[in-house]
Amino acid sequence: MPHSTEIMTIDGANIRVLRGGPEGKDAQPLVFLHGAGGHTGWMAFLEELSPRFAVYAPEHPGFGQSDDPPWLDGVGDLAYFYLDFLKALGLERVHLMGTSLGGWIAAEMAVRDTARLASLTLVGAVGITAQGETIPDIFRMPVEENLRRFYADQERAARRVGDVAKAGCADPADLGRGGRARAARFRRGLSRADPRCEACRASRRRACAI
Secondary structure, three states: OOEEEEEEEEOOEEEEEEEEOOOOOOOEEEEEEOOOOOOOOOOHHHHHHOOOEEEEEEOOOOOOOOOOOOOOOOHHHHHHHHHHHHHHOOOOOEEEEEEOHHHHHHHHHHHHOOOOEEEEEEEOOOOOOOOOOOOOOHHHOOHHHHHHOOOOOHHHHHHHHHHHHHHOOOOHHHHHOOOOOHHHHHHHHHOOOOOOOHHHHHHHHHHHHO
């Protein structure tokens, strides 16, 4: 199906959004959040999904053609940004999908507010501990090193690194540098948390005990 590219303004930031699929109030929305390697365009699997879903594939703030707003300091900021994105577009019963960094953002969104979500799909999400395995801190890792970890064939990895460099994608390490203390951000975020979410209530109890 044909797709379009739009520039949308959310929270004062202009972002690039690829859209495809059916339109109208009866269309089921699906939002796809890309990984730290950057937006890779209208991929084949988005095309496969577009006959069934109204697909939205935004490019994160700080990446590619999207703005790099001064308030962007970490994944929590991106989670709240995309909750505002859903609200601004009036999307309900959203199927939320994220890969890599996008999976982390999607999980953070679900912890904060599930009111607009119908389902959550995480594909190779970073930032989530699985069976006690240590997860590398991608925010301390150069883009090239991070990308190369995903390929056994280093020739393919080199091509991917070149593609990312041409696209001008942000270095994910930039998201983790400087800024306010983690605890301060955590407390600030609780003011926007969904009170119906058990994880949010537990987090609020822990914060009050600090």
